[in-house]
Amino acid sequence: MTPPHLAAELARSAVPAVVPVVRGDADVAGLRAGLADVSRLVRPRIAVMVLATVVAAAWLTAGRPVDTGRFLWLLAGTALVAASSSIANQILERRFDQLMKRTAARPLAAGRLPVTTAWWLTAATLCIGTAVCWLAAGWQPAAAAAATWLLYVLLYTPLKRITPLNTAVGAVAGALPVAIGWLAADGPARLAAGDARGALTAAALATVLYLWQFPHFMAIAWLYRTQYAAAGMRMLTVVDPTGLRAAGQALAAALALLPAALVLAVPSGSVRMFLSAAVCGTVYLVATIRFAVRRDDAAARVLLLSSLGSLLGLLTAAVVFGGPS
DSSP: OOHHHHHHHHHHHHHHHHHHHHHHHHHHHHHHHHHHHHHHEEEEHHHHHHHHHHHHHHHHOOOOTTHHHHHHHHHHHHHHHHHHHHHHHHHHHHHTTTTOOTTTTTTTTSSSOHHHHHHHHHHHHHHHHHHHHHHHOOHHOOOOHHHHHHHHIIIIIHHTOOOOOHHHHHHHHHHTTHHHHHHTTTTHHHTTOOOOHHHHHHHHHHHHHHHHHHHHHHHHHHHTTTHHHTTTOHHHHSSTTTHHHHHHHHHHHHHHHHHHHHHHTTTTTTTHHHHHHHHHHHHHHHHHHHHHOOHHHHHHHHHHHHHHHHHHHHHHHHHHHHOOO
């Protein structure tokens, strides 16, 4: 049996070995929670889609001659502007986010981030991001980035509580990053010099991105229609619970998207680009038709996944096959 004084000494010596482990676990948990809040605040998946659009637009306009260093700085500035718009959106919608399960955990809605701090972050990321875009690629891409922010924050965000037309406005904001890439690749100068291929492809890409957003957002609006209704959001699936109007709008956009996607292949003359656009557009159309016919959660989930896969495939094909010869 261990003597009492020796047992006490062993117990005291064991404490320092245990405490660092507990503190380390707490630090790791705190770090994970902080990173999760940053992710919820800036929504990196949206930023990645914006950056992929800028890359595709610049590549389709100019290809390899784009200055890599400056272009990377342009992407960094664009990412900051996108993060700023996401933070501003959550500031304006924090009370409505509290009413929806899908957004209630956001740091502003949950009260983990003060509104004043969020406004400072919004202003800092917007100003720094716009300045970086300007220094990297000139005032025109910077102006396009700022216009995207203004449209998303000052028009689309408040319109979500006023009219179902909010999707049409938000779709413009989603297509505007094409202008950032086109302007950064000297699109206007190339067009003035008689090279219309880049302008045609950029216009086709912007059209595709505008139309793509209708089926995509209608799928989201259907899946979360009850939550949107509880938060007072005027989504089309809330105004028309049958889903007929949402299905019709999604189907019309998917039908128009297919020929617009095929136009992406015209300037490059690439058969592989043409086939890729045809496959991606057709897959998206079939998923949209299925949703329009069934109008249930399963079809909406398939449409949502198809929208992401089709866009990724189309942008990848545009970069790999559709660049200027």
